[in-house]
Amino acid sequence: MKTRLRELRARDSLNQTQLAKLAKVSRQTISLIEREEYIPSLLIAKRMANIFNEPIENIFIFDEEEL
């Protein structure tokens, strides 16, 4: 899974700590997701989608083989 989280954060001028507060998670979780070491739950993915005003599939991009 690829993620555009870092790019979207830069677009909205948010650092990891600020995004973590908005998404009600720890900064470590944001860092893990950005490093593509962890696939977030649907709940966190939805919160991210709301924060960036983007559909989930525009933030978290799966390969065809993964689906």
Place this chain on the structure above:
Amino acid sequence: MKTILKMLLYAVIGFAAGYLTLELLYGRNIGGTLDVVYFWLSIVMIIIIIGLLLYAFIRRRNLISLTKDKNRNMTDDEFDAYSYNSFNVITVMTSVSLILSFMSLAIQTMAAENPWLIVLTVILVFISLYMSIRASALINIVYPDRNLPEPGEKKYNQKLLAATDEGELFVMAKALYTSGALTSALLFFAMILMIFYSIITEESQIFSIILLGLIMIINQLKYSYEIREK
């Protein structure tokens, strides 16, 4: 720091192994030799404990002063990573010093029997215990916005686990899995080592071997119980 500690550890192990081998080869009084080895081992432990506690104390003070400093030369993300790693290091340092101080106390009371060193190790046990409790309380200073339990609260561990988010749980699960596998392997290795130790020194370690075996069995049963399909 890491390299120096590693070198110190290798030097102590190398010295102990070489000394023991020589004593065994030349067939001298192994019991007396072991007492000397244990005495110096506990001295080395005391030095390491004091070093660890001092380092933990300084790191803790730095962390607290940085937490209060609003003009710190760090971004929010850098500070969060720094405080998380500092908390981790302080917890490890105080836990290791607590374990080492118990080991040193055991050696002093059973093998070395030097009253001054017994008093010193008892003091170190209490300081390590105090620092360990204070280290747990650091989490509330590092994360004041999070609803985390205070050390000493009822069901502290469950509350702390409940306050942990899914990313943190993922990291913890991975770390616990690898450290659990390492612990099982090390306990098994320790059992084998104790059998050889009993044979060479003629000091029975049967009680410890049985104890280690029971710990391994309970550990395995607990893991199987927790992961079973409910």
